[in-house]
Amino acid sequence: MTENLVHKHAEHEEQSNDRLMFGFWVYLMTDLLMFGVLFAVYAVLHNNNVGGPSDKELFKLPLALTGTLLLLTSSFTCGLGMIGARKGSVKQVLSWFSVTFLLGLAFLGLELFEFTQLIHEGHTMSANAFLSSFFVLVGTHGLHIISGLLWLLVILIYVVKRGLTPSMVRKLGYLSLFWHFLDVVWIFIFTVVYLKAFV
Amino acid sequence: MKEFLIGKLSFDALPHDTYMLGASESFILFGIIIFGYVTYKKRWKWLWNEWLTSVDPKKIGIMYFIVGGLMLIRGGVDAIMLWLQQALSSGASHGYLSADHYQQIFTAHGNIMVFFVAMALIFGLINYFVPLQIGARDLASPFLNTLGFWLFIAGVVMVNMFFFLGGEYAATGWLAVAPLSGKEFSPGVGVDYWMWSLQISGIGTTLGAINFIMTILKMRAKGMSLWKMPPFAWGSLLSMIMAVTVFPLLTMTLFLVFFDRYFGTHFFTTTEGGNAMMYTNLIWMWGHPEVYILILPAFGVFSEIVSTFSGRPIASYKSNVVGMIGVATLALSVWLHHFFTMGANANVNAFFGIMTVLIAIPTSVLVFNWIATLRRGRIRLKTPMLWFLGFASIFAVGGITGVMLAVPPVDFQLHNSLFLVAHFHSTVIGGVLFGIFAGLSYWFPKIAGFRLNEKIGRYAVWCWIVGFFLAFTPLYILGLMGATRRLDHYEASTGWQPFFIVSLIGSLVIAAGVALQIIQIIASFIEKKKLMDTTGDPWDGRSLEWSVASPAPAYNFAIIPEVHSREAFWEMKKLAPKAPHYEDIHMPKNTATGIYISLFAFLMGFGFVWEINWLAVVSILAMIVCFVRKGFNEDSEYTIKAEDVEKAERAHADKMKALVHTKQLRNDGEDDMGLIEFIKLVATWAFSLLRRKK
């Protein structure tokens, strides 16, 4: 009798998780649409540099490539961390997700370096429409990365405190979905913003 | 230092002109009455525990109805002010409103009606009735539900905040077209209030839409495939899928407006490469699907009502659903018809014109479906059916004029004229609002446990229909005569004034209709015992919501039914009832986190409006902390034991049995309290109060 109740409870949990994971996916789609608007705006405004330097003159492709590779690798290590989480291995989770965190941080550092350089030279987001759309598109992605890193930190702290419960594994699942999604968006930023400048 | 602490706030921000003072004082008075009453009755704890922190979609639905209804009155008062100004302001007279004030009023009217009335009431209906129709107990995420509601409330407070601090609202029209909405041309706080109220409630809508989609797709009762779902559930699903796809567009566009105003970026400015036309493009990419988001649930409601009150299923379920899907899909590809005149060439205009005209096809599939259903049915003309008849006539006019406007050369003449205004009011009032009223009168017994007064209800419907035609037909004519929208004054030589006066009279008839609706509700409460719905199925319904008691219990279904046909309840009625086997029910716990997050969201918006940066930053951090705490809180459910469920069901059944023996009024409404009787009752009560004083 109690076995039946336990089974029912587990089934209830699983159905609930399935729904919420689907809901999180729908949320990611809305996030993708918001980036879609930013891409549309960039497509329309990227030539409006009003006499100032153009995208070709301001972007450094090697830097962008390095950042891309860092983020891609972090997405990979995130996946390895999830495998560890489903196996129940706290050690794998902590090690792989720490690597993910550091790679993400490095990516962020490169981006901040690029931004500060541009601003230092006077190319701010309020200079012209091209720079506005560049900073907001890439900056929004950067804000998402910061949120992801903070979120990852909080989860890792809780994993250390509460151990790798099924609930923690689920939360890591959401985070890794978010992290992979950010890498997919970055592919397009790298292509449409950085590579396209040199086409 | 002062600037750091309170940004641009100063004593100047407090209300100091007559209208602002009058409005803010009315709000405060209203607040004192409510606050005082609750304190006098010592019901704060009850209010907090039972209603404000509730995650029950039925309770949240009722709260949406109440706030939406109040905002309907606020928006309606705005409308009457506009009507009065237009009727008076001809030739030498300039009416009683300044041009700037007039502009703020029509902006506020539009925003409130679309976001805080229509969306709110639709969300209320979906919250209450979709779970009941699909055999679910709650939504997929009860927390997101309450969060969405309170974010909506934060938006309501934000859109009314300017009465107390700031004294001005956006004077840009309800969608605040660039570059007028930029810092250069609207330097005050009005547009900032506009932006944040829409942004915060818009995010609430997106979260709510995600929730509804999760629920409808994953929580249907066993055996209920998508093709067995009731039409209202379909309309809601399609509407929410559209919402989840287009509200992010609004969110980002509003953020771009915010960046232009706050950080000096150049997305929509007139200089430094900005492109104001891009704003129009983006905002209508959201704006057009938005009106279809509003109408699809209303279509669903009407399918339910036509079917129930004709005593037969919808003529062709499949084409009904496919028609709604067609409307939803096409609606995403027509947005340019809002700016045919902005300068694109013939090819672009032609493409969007054709796509727009095509929407008439799936819509007419729905209309023919309803007609076919009526044709072979035994029609009962209860109030909900009267609302349907009003809808059919008014919405048809709206739809046809829409197809006219969809033709670019015609639109070049009629763009932004009163013809356009009459068109969209026909569709929104005739379609969305009538759909909401119809749904509320249809489902009222399920919500309250007793039905609404039929007699007074009928008077209300007729006032609305006659009033509508009286108010808006002159506007159609005026539009064709060349009158533009948003005019606060016109020359006497145009000869327009008589039309405006007729229109004003029509608006007063509508106001009478609203008054009658309020009287209807009060009269129903007075006669409550005689109007009781003892069976849970007052209309001989066909879908699952009628299978539970009225009002619906907290857990909706004591036992989740298994569904075998499209008319789940109709089928259940034919079969012999099975012996019920009760099980434990898991219910979500109440939570106050939604209230706290929304409070900080409001403070963040307020901080940005008045450039109180520390407040904005601290609020953002506080929201993050709330989210983290909620995310890691494992204790969110409680259990109702099977025996308690059984006890509750039996208790209700016994109570209803007892009532059946008291005198119930006839279901056709012939013996209901009439208007004269009501007035006599109120007069007697008022006199008795006075006599007691002596």
Place this chain on the structure above:
Amino acid sequence: MSENTHNHSSKNGEHGTVVSYLIGFMLSLFLTVIPYYIVVNKVVTGNKLLVTILGFAFVQMLVQIFFFLHLGRGPKPLYNVLFFVATVGLIVVAVGGSIFIMNNLYRNMSPYDVTLKLSENEGIAQVGNIKTGACQGLNKNHKVVIKTGKVTPVLTEAHLCDTLTFINEDGQEILLVFGPKSYGGEFDKRVNKVKPMSITLNELGTYSFTDSKDPSVSGFFVVTEHK
């Protein structure tokens, strides 16, 4: 704990293995580095390059969606796939539609300085009171005759805003290709016996024209400023 693994092992198709992540990672690496290489070394140029890199990005997105996000695997992923396809579709409509509309508006409603430039490119001499710098009126017309494989004259010297007319006296239609790059935005032009083809010489420089089928049939024209 054991129940946990029981649940997840039955759904292992939905989650990744080390191998699948590794494949996804390697593929993504290639799909990143290759377009980078193509752009930096200008293997292809112009619109073709844009389409190429967008194509690579799209493919990499699919790779990551499948290998990292596990979309499409597992017993019943239908809704996720449906929503993803719908979102991508809507983005294509929104971004593509915006570009379509805004580009059209750009041509029709452009700022004044841009209107002047566009008009000049199209050979319109004056907008309002302002002269665009485009060619004004007809200047000298130069003729080039192509007959039985011979071009007469082989070299034409002309000034800015003169016109150059190609007359084809052979029966066959020929496709003349300009070099070393396009002239006035056109790579090539068809010339047939019935209708001679003219171009307005609004760009300076030395250009060649060659029959695409027979390289021996070719000539030059040099466009210089008016003195």
